[in-house]
Amino acid sequence: MVYLNEDYKKAIELRKKGLSYSEILKCVPVAKSTLSLWLRSVGLSKKQRQRLTDKLDTVFSRFKRLMSGGYCKRCWLTNKPKSNAYKGYDRLQNAHCHSRVKRSVRWDEDNVAPLCGGCHMYLDREYSAKQEFFLGLLGQAGFNALNERANQKKQFTIEELRRKIEYFKARIKELQEE
Numbered sequence: 001m002v003y004l005n006e007d008y009k010k011a012i013e014l015r016k017k018g019l020s021y022s023e024i025l026k027c028v029p030v031a032k033s034t035l036s037l038w039l040r041s042v043g044l045s046k047k048q049r050q051r052l053t054d055k056l057d058t059v060f061s062r063f064k065r066l067m068s069g070g071y072c073k074r075c076w077l078t079n080k081p082k083s084n085a086y087k088g089y090d091r092l093q094n095a096h097c098h099s100r101v102k103r104s105v106r107w108d109e110d111n112v113a114p115l116c117g118g119c120h121m122y123l124d125r126e127y128s129a130k131q132e133f134f135l136g137l138l139g140q141a142g143f144n145a146l147n148e149r150a151n152q153k154k155q156f157t158i159e160e161l162r163r164k165i166e167y168f169k170a171r172i173k174e175l176q177e178e
């Protein structure tokens, strides 16, 4: 019984840190049904949400930069010859059309463009240039749709955040296998 109690305490502690069921099961060897019974009482803490948000930010940023193939989107559109646009995956920064404060589009693929440091700094300084750049990138219809999504209020559930992390992880894996 003492052993069980230790498992219980450990499971609760890990859940509060924001670990998922499958992550907890790797450390605490009990049936999933038992675990779910134990964790029913544990509220979704702020810390847990923060941990998932951070993780999703990292995975999403990596995905977008990998998608770009190492090219700055703005240099790619404006520079000729295009070979000048290659900056390398690690040297790209993600520029946001709408600030990351807007949760509804924080992990929206259309809201983010990988840029070189110079282009990023320039667009963050020049509001109208940034609008024009994203308009050119997405086209009028895509740009309007993004603005509409940005104006919606959205609080993702813990489960939605987890699903998004898994989704972008899978996309990264696909890109790396190509």
Ligand SMILES: [Zn+2]
Pocket (backbone or CB within 6 Å): 072, 073, 074, 075, 076, 115, 116, 117, 118, 119, 120
């Ligand atoms: Zn650039």
